[in-house]
Amino acid sequence: MARTILLTAGGTGGHLFPAQALAAELGRRGHVVELATDARVSDxxxxxxxxxxHVISSATLSGKSPVALARTALKLGKGLMQSRRLIARLRPDAVVGFGGYPTFPPMFAAFLGRVPSVLHEANAVMGRANRMLAGRVTAVATSFPLVDGDDSQFAAKSVRTGNPVRDAVIAASGRDYVAATPGDAFRLLVFGGSQGARFFSDAMPGALERMTAEERARLELVQQCRPEDMERMREACDRLGVKAELASFFADMPERIAGAHLVLCRSGASSVSELSVIGRPSVLVPLPHALDNDQGRNAEVLAKAGGAWPVRQADLDADRLAALLGELMAAPERLAEAAKAARAAGHPDAVGRLADLVEHVASGAPLSALAAHLDQGGSAS
Incomplete structure (x- = not known):
């Protein structure tokens, strides 16, 4: 039976990528998908x-002054009214939220309108907006075991689905990892996302200077840089004789990950999920100063599986980065084992499991039977 499903996600890649994966799967199953998000969706x-x-008014809680709080409340209130009108017009069978404050108005409107809803948590620690919503939704879909007591608090409605990845990631996961033996070209992929690319543009030139001439000669660097950092990164690579491809955005990032011998990046939920599904070893540098340390917890999950080496940004100076890169370049067997471990930790079936959950919730059926079935690795479709 075809249903109308309203997805809602903050307008950044970390929130939109899993929503995009679910939208594609629901479309393949014959359902109609609508998206509610914020103005950043254009990127x-x-x-x-x-x-x-549908662009919905929203704001992130920032600042504690009465003026800032009032401004945020007004925007969220406007978003709630927009969302209630949208839900009344679309009459969706279910609403699915993917985190971030832009999801709050549509998800709360679904609660007020008694529309079945699913809240997806991509990280190992539940975000603040999701924590406020979790008690008001029909089901909570999780990617990792939740920390800080959230697993037990929402156990009755929690279902482990994994974090959905885009179709391009599934396609790239078919490429086997082939280690670079000493003397071979070594492909290093570096990216930081919308918030974290600046650090890598600051760190890499000094690290490249400290690497040996032989290591630099082997290196084939692919790095995401902010536009304002591009010139100095290019100058450093040219000066040191490092073969490099630099860009502010790579549309084919899953293929870039699959082609890398080692990945250096942040540990956002989407990045960790894509690294594990494709099966590539990584040095993970969690974004610092996050209130919930969500990226740090994500990195720990992949590190415990044996697929990654987490390093705090404060500890990663040019000397340590150069030494770590040199050490791993000289250890192809170690990288191959990490690639294997990362892939074993991946959940390529996550999008199917989440789509099963959404269909089940939209049908109005009890959650318990499907949750037990999925926990055993089954599929409702």
Whole structure:
């Protein structure tokens, strides 16, 4: 039976990528998908497979002054009214939220309108907006075991689905990892996402200077840089004789990950999920200063599986980065084992499991039977 499903996600890649994966799967199953998000969608949502994209007023809680709080409350209130009108017009069978404060108005509107809802938590620690919503939704879909007591608090409605990855990631996961033996070209991929690319542009030139001439000669660097950092990164690579491809955005990032011998990046939920599904070893540098340390917890999950080496940003100076890169370049067997471990930790079936959960919730059926079935690795489809 075809249903209408309203997805809602903050307008950044970390929130939109899993929503995009679910939208594609629901479309394959014959359902109609609509998306509610914020104005940032123009950067990441051009190819989102939805019948329509609805921009909802929103704001992130920042600052404690009465003026800032009042401004945020007004925007969220406006977003709630927009969302209630949207839900009344679309009459969705279910609403699915992917985190971030832009999801709050549509998800709360679903609660007020008694529309079945699913809240997806991509990280190992539940975000603040999701924590406020979790008690008001039909089901909570998780990617990792939740920390800080959230697993037990929402156990009755929690279902482990994994974090959905885009179709391009699934396609790239078919490429086997082939280690670079000493003397071979060594492909290093470096990216930091919308918030974290600046650090790597600051750190890499000094690290490249400290690497040996032989290591630099082997290196084939692919790095995401902010536009304002591009010139100095290019100058450093040219001066040191490092073969490099630099860009502010790579549309084919899953293929870039699959082609890398080692990845140096942040540990956002989407990055960790894609690294594990594709099966590539990584040095993970969690974004510092996050209130919930969500990236640090994500990195720990992949590190415990044996697929990554987490390093705090404060500890990663040019000397340590150069030494770590040199050490791993000289250890192809170690990298191959990490690649194998990362892939074993991946959940390529996550999008199917989440789509099963959404269909089940939309049908109005009890959650317990499906949750037990999925926990055993089954599929409802």
């Amino acid at each position: 990441f949502g051009k190819d989102f497979p939805a019948r329509a994209v």
